[in-house]
Amino acid sequence: MTGYRPEDRELFEREATGLYEQLLTEGGVPVEDPRIAEGAPLRRAFDLLVELGLLQLDDARTTWRPLEPSNAQSRVVTPLGTEGARLIEESARWASAFAGLNQSWRRSPAAAESGLFLYLHGDAISPFLTTLINEAQEEMLTAQPQANRNAKALSEAAVRDIAFIKRGLSMRTLYQHSARRHPATHRYVAEVTKHGAEVRTLDEFFNRMIVVDRQVALIPAADNQATAVVVREPAIVAYLVDIFERAFARARPFSTSESRVMKEIASEQRSMTIRMLIEGHPDAGSAKRLGVSPRTYAGYVADLKEEYNAETRFQLGYTMGQLGIAGQDDDEA
Structure with missing residues (x-):
């Protein structure tokens, strides 16, 4: 493996190739050029070009000169291709090994038991x-x-x-x-x-x-x-x-424009809360069925007490019974 990561390739595509083409036009870049100074925006791209062997100091060691990219390409791409072929072969061998195990499993008593x-x-x-x-x-x-x-x-x-x-x-x-x-x-x-x-x-x-x-x-x-x-x-x-x-x-x-839908959902949750109360479910079980916390469910019940002017759950149940409220969709009508 070359050791180059996807983020290195992204940097190469995004900045380093442009810098390389610019230096080709200019014939190189002086060592003291502020564009490649430590901390400069292009410094990481420059370092990558040097690491890849696309730039080299001249004999006077005053200027970085571009080199032919084919040699650098072979050093990066060939090992990746080799590693890819090795991984494909290794994957095929693992699949073959597991295929044997699957056949053994299907013939075993354990498979018959699990069915x-x-x-x-x-x-x-x-x-x-x-x-x-x-x-x-x-x-x-x-x-x-x-x-x-x-x-x-x-x-x-x-x-x-x-x-x-x-x-x-x-x-x-x-x-x-x-x-x-x-x-x-x-x-x-x-x-x-x-x-x-x-x-x-x-x-x-x-x-x-x-x-x-x-x-x-x-x-x-x-x-x-x-x-x-x-x-x-x-x-x-x-x-x-x-x-x-x-x-x-x-x-x-489940849409992003929720205002109208949330009103309808609130009505459905109100009806389901009424059904939970009428059927006598405990608060913990009712909260779970509604998908809310017990505290939130207790708030729903408190809202119903206030709505029907009831001080206790017994009064609430009696009042809803007198009005024929059963937690169905047509109760509001």
Whole structure:
């Protein structure tokens, strides 16, 4: 390897080539020229030209003279080509080795036991998901309840998902309405939708799910969010896709012009809060289903008490019952 990094090439393209062509016209540059002095704007480009062997001091050691670029080119490009060929060959050997392991796995009792389901624990989930996404051929469907991923995780996901879309594949994502109030999620959505992803939000609670090419689904284990279940059984995957499609059809597009949509979403969250109260769900469970914190949910309940002039939840429930309020879409009418 030559040791040159992408940023070196960018500097070469952006500044060094222009400087080289200028010095060709001038016949060189004096050692004392202020353009190449320490700290000058062109100093880094000059140093790179010297390192590449495109400039050389003359015999009097007073002037830097341009040299023919073909020799420098061969010193940089040839090792890269050699290394690229070596990596391709190494990649093919790794693929061949893994192909043998895959055949052994399919013949083993372990494969028969796991069948069309595979359990992944902890740190094994992310590498599996990365490989699955890299091997996708058509589309990815994702359901992401509760916008609690941090900014770093969302930034990394944006890079991965944009690369996915740029391969010509489609991506649709479903969030809860509360994601619209999460700045990091807003930035993520702006990035991926700019490249063609579709993102919508829904008032209801749903479980995390990723489906790739309608052939493989990742869902959380029932009793452990740190464990993922890989599902390849066609009927179950088709069932999960159908659930996603129905939810996505009812969801609202996640757009940047939010004023009108946010009013409608506030109405939907108000109706769902009323349903949670009527059905008797505890605050923690209701907050989770709405995708908000217990404190925010308590604020929703307090707003309803004020709206219906009730001092207690019992009074609130009685008043809504008398008025026929049930948390449905036509209650306002």
